[in-house]
Amino acid sequence: MKRFPLTAAFWTMCGTAAAEGSPQAAIELYVDSATRQIYAEPGPGRQRLGRFVQAVDAPAPAAAPVPAERAVAAAAPASSSKHWYDRIGIRGYVQMRYNQEIGGEAKELKSPGDRYIGREQGFGIRRARVVISGDVTDRMSIYIQPDLASTPSGSSTGNFAQLRDAYADLWLDPEKTWRIRAGQSKIPFGWEDLQSSQNRLALDRADALNSAVRDERDLGVFLYWSPKEAKERFAYLQKSGLKGSGDYGMFGVGVYNGQGANRPDRNDRLHTVVHFSYPFKFANGQYLEVGADAYAGRYKVSTASATIDGRTFTPTVNASDAGSTDRRIAAHVVYYPQPFGFQAEWTVGEGPQLDVARRTIRTRSLRGGYAQLMYRFEGVNGVFIPYAKWQTYRGAAKFDTNAPKMSVDELEAGVEWQPSNAVELAVAFANMRRTDVSAAPYRRIDGKLLRVQLQVNY
Structure with missing residues (x-):
């Protein structure tokens, strides 16, 4: 062609x-x-x-x-005579899901990635995002994203509006290789966490990486550097249909509150994060992205009364008022599907976790990650991407009350069909073995699900 x-x-x-x-x-x-x-x-x-x-x-x-990536990334410069509101664009997407229990204790399953798992319900709106973005001036860009399908903790009613992103990029040089990002945005830790849910192939993010930062976002200030070649490749990988994670810098460093999106800081101790990722391009046009991330800080766990093994207690926190040690490192490799693809991440670290025997919150080690295979091919009826994903995690669910230990072993296999750029349909089978961390006694539950997601882009 x-x-x-x-x-x-x-x-x-x-x-x-x-x-x-x-x-x-x-x-x-x-x-x-x-x-x-x-x-x-x-x-x-x-x-x-x-x-x-x-x-x-x-x-x-x-x-x-x-080069192909320059053809995709290049755009005519905005005229300096334009008003700022002429440079703003609006886009978004909506995801509708349906989960059908087909084996085990599927009706008892709970997953932080999908609140509709294990509930007596039919269809559900997983996400309804609207993105407002653009270059306000030649040296400043804005990005605002609310989600109109959020559910507050403890609520049985869904579809509330909640802020996801609200930040500004302040460009430090005319070539736009250096920038300061200030506001609520994604924390540059983990490749899949940075990938938009609009582009992600698997229905949910892996728990091992996603348990590091609540909703993948927090309020902070970050410095990113993307040299010209890396910048063009990041743009190409995202816009070409290869499902890149976007440009979060070849190198990045920043500080943030550490308690999660839409939540105030509780200890006056900022988290620090360091990020590196580089997309290599081979002579045959194949892309391979590798990188590593690390963060450190102190996190304050929310505690409440719990009944486990017939004992009712409220865990104590054997740490200073500043909270518990919270630090991790992670590495990733992504071989983009052209047509065969491979994706994997792994993380290790330590953080606050409930010790049932001592009835206290202690700093404990954690580990986990995932591996994913996919194959992308284009036919007369659109783009098809079959995939298989395995994930595991042994560590705390620090964002849940009492930070109970989370044990996850999961295998998901499915296919995504894109009949056009505006519509995506994903069907997957999931064999889940995971801890219900939403309430004591924190049982481990096994179940099998048939999962369907329809996504419309606009």
């Missing part, structure tokens, strides 16, 4: 040819609405541009080939 890079010279040629109405052999051109690539054949998500012929003007000097 023949592709043409989207360059200014190409558009000039097309405009000239169309205006002259040359009788020479014409070619039908189509543009992919997501990647903005130009194609000579129709296909899913491609819009017809029209018929064009080559201009008869004197040929311009030959230009060097443009």
